[in-house]
Amino acid sequence: MKEVTATEAARGFSALLTAVERDGETFFITRGGRVIARIEPAAGTSGAAVKALLRHFPPDEHWAGELGVIRGLLTTQDRQWPA
Template identity: 60%
Template sequence: MRTVTATHASRGFSDLLDAVEHGDTIAITRGGRVVAEIRPAAATTGRALREALSRVPRLDDDVESDVVAATALLVPDESDPWRVG
């Protein structure tokens, strides 16, 4: 990640945007500490979401029963002496 001062960023903002458009992330410093980062925007279109979801592996057929079993573990034990309520 490239780091630039706030002064440099304000004077060369167009160049920074060009770098970000090509995938770079830029840290902006003021007084020697990072105060901001400029990074490429996340894809926000429906098409981008569909494409991202198409790369996620399909869940197996037992996932519903796994979720039910895991949720049952979250129910408080009635014999718990520390249970409030």
């Protein structure tokens, strides 16, 4: 993990992003001696993770009925378009 000032990060932003993407580096951005941000590689995701999440939450058996009620509350407005 490297620490760089906001000014350094701004001046070398492309190189900083390349180091994050290619080398997996993490940078702490400082301003006035305080860390204000962290730039790091994005966490990877997979279809397996999504499937596991969906399995964790069972289907809502009332959802379709509730959706029907909500749709029934919608109103339409007839408008006459100018000719």
